[in-house]
Amino acid sequence: TFSGSSGVKVAVIDSGFALNHEDLVGRWASGGKDFVNNDYDPAAGTTNPAGEGVSHGTRTAGLVGAGGNNAKGVTAINWDVRILPIQALDDNGEGTTTDVASAIHYAVDQGAKVINLSLGTPWQDPFLKSELDYALSHDVLVVAAAGNCGSSLSFSIYGCSYAGQMVYPANYSQVLAVGASDSNDARAGFSSYGENLDVMAPGSGSIRTTNWSLGDQIGSYTANIYGTSFSSPIVAGLTALYRGYRPAASASETATAITSN
Numbered sequence: 001t002f003s004g005s006s007g008v009k010v011a012v013i014d015s016g017f018a019l020n021h022e023d024l025v026g027r028w029a030s031g032g033k034d035f036v037n038n039d040y041d042p043a044a045g046t047t048n049p050a051g052e053g054v055s056h057g058t059r060t061a062g063l064v065g066a067g068g069n070n071a072k073g074v075t076a077i078n079w080d081v082r083i084l085p086i087q088a089l090d091d092n093g094e095g096t097t098t099d100v101a102s103a104i105h106y107a108v109d110q111g112a113k114v115i116n117l118s119l120g121t122p123w124q125d126p127f128l129k130s131e132l133d134y135a136l137s138h139d140v141l142v143v144a145a146a147g148n149c150g151s152s153l154s155f156s157i158y159g160c161s162y163a164g165q166m167v168y169p170a171n172y173s174q175v176l177a178v179g180a181s182d183s184n185d186a187r188a189g190f191s192s193y194g195e196n197l198d199v200m201a202p203g204s205g206s207i208r209t210t211n212w213s214l215g216d217q218i219g220s221y222t223a224n225i226y227g228t229s230f231s232s233p234i235v236a237g238l239t240a241l242y243r244g245y246r247p248a249a250s251a252s253e254t255a256t257a258i259t260s261n
Contacts, residue, residue, distance in 0.1 A: 003068060004080035005244025010064050010114045010236055011084040011107030013100060014057035015093055016044030018212040019085065021058060022219050023066045023073040029082035031110045035099040042087035044212045053093020055212040056229065059222060060118045061085065062210030063233035064240070073221050074208050078237040081244070084112055089119060097125040100169075104131040108138050113243050113251075116236035117144040117175075118229035120167030122160050128169055136174045141243075141251035143236040144170035145228035146179040147192035154190045166192045170232075176239070176255050178232040180204055191228055198259050203231035 009029050019028065019042070034042045044054050061083050068079030088103040089095035100119065107115050115135060135142050147167035149160035160167070170177035173196055180191040180203025187193060188204040204226050211220040235258065242254050249257070 002241070002245050004065070004078035004241050006080050006082055008114070008240045008244040009082045009084050009110070009112045010116060010240045011086055011110065011112035012057065012061050012064055012116045012233065013086045013088050013103045013107065014060050014118055015053045015089040015091060016042050016046065016057050016087045017061055017085040018058040018210065018217050018220070019043050020218055021210050021212070023070070023210050024058070024061055024083070026067055027065050027081065027083045029084040032085040033103070033106060034087040035103050036087055036090045036095065042085045045091060045214060048091035049214040051091030051093065053089055054091040056089070056093055056118070057085070057087065058212040059209050059225060060116060060229060060233040063230055064116060064237040066210055073210065073219070076237050077234065078241040078244075081237065081240045084110055095119070097121060097128045101125070101128040101131040104135055104142070108135050108140050112140060114236050114240045115140060115142045116233050117142065117169055118232045120145055120147050120170055122165060122167055124168050129172060132169055132172055132174055136251065139251045141176060141239050141254055142169070142174070143176045143178060143232055143239060145232040146170045146177045146197055148190045148227050150187070150191040150193060151189045164193050166194045166196060171196050176235065176258070178228060178235045180228045180231040188226070190226065198255070199235060201231040201234045203228050
């Protein structure tokens with residue numbers, strides 16, 4: 001069974017991370033950076049340990065590449081990948097497209113083959129688009145969450161203008177956009193959808209992954225989490241698995257392999 005390649009690096013651009021977590025500690029790539037505080041320490045909880053988004057980055061990182069065969073917690077589809085932790089959202093889960101765009105450029109220059117973006121906004125940003133083009137020109141596959149605006153109950157909460165609206169950067173055509181499926185393999189009611197949606201992955205129900213909490217920064221795990229934020233890293237881990245298995249495959253070939261199989 002192929003479990004991934006340590007030669008493939010996935011940049012997770014998110015909030016901060018539980019850098020000492022027992023199920024992630026062996027997975028981090030060097031070069032992590034925090035664009036919120038402008039330093040090289042992308043640790044969670046440095047500004048607001050009680051923030052709403054403080055655990056988000058740790059959760060997505062675990063779904064990309066939590067360790068396997070280590071008698072700890074959980075495992076991901078890919079448990080030999082290297083995860084480059086890049087913080088572009090603060091502990092409240094908030095940030096700017098400028099920081100996200102800068103983080104994408106940095107990830108490409110650090111040699112990432114895949115970038116996961118479990119974040120989004122209903123508005124376009126030309127600077128962000130230009131950095132996505134930069135990633136594509138360097139054969140980097142960008143995977144992003146489609147958004148949680150799928151229902152009449154949820155779209156206004158997330159700042160969308162109508163039910164189903166996809167957020168950016170997922171709504172850009174050069175991004176592999178991921179929606180959320182439920183336990184019946186149907187679209188989760190909250191999941192955004194549209195012409196630029198590429199693939200669905202689990203994002204609703206009893207999803208277990210690594211977690212950060214102030215009281216337990218080493219051995220905490222989730223019980224139930226919901227959102228396309230957690231579908232996207234599953235696909236990012238899968239793309240990294242494919243790129244490790246077929247090193248000669250381009251970013252576009254990898255995306256096609258996932259959407260057509």
